Amino acid sequence: MDEGYDVDGLDLSPAMIERARTKVPEATFVVGDAAAPSLTRGAYDVVLCRHVLWALPDPVAALARWVALLRPGGAVVLVEGSWTTGAGLTADETVRIVRSVRAEATVQHLPDAVYWGKEVADERYLVVSRR
Known part of the structure; x- marks a missing residue:
């Protein structure tokens, strides 16, 4: 799109797909299950969740x-978090999950309000795995 990438997205909710299509009409969005996406194997540079x-x-x-x-x-x-409600995953839990599938995982904590539109008291972070 703006950077020359093709974007495919999926969500289980048809309403969310409609919102995404309205926001980014040049992308391809489909209703689907993130746990078992019906997307092309070996076709993507990045999977972002x-x-x-x-x-x-x-x-x-x-x-x-x-x-x-x-x-x-x-x-x-x-992009994940361990929220004050008790839901979510800690960064350590997410890294363990990633390292069960891939050798490398790095964490960047994201506490700044600029990312969330407000101050947050819970753990929010980014985990990236390139290998």
């Missing part, structure tokens, strides 16, 4: 499916 991994019944299996979508050298980028 925001606050999804924590909600899946088998996050290790889902992550393995996401990795299978990547081209050689592709990256997995996960």
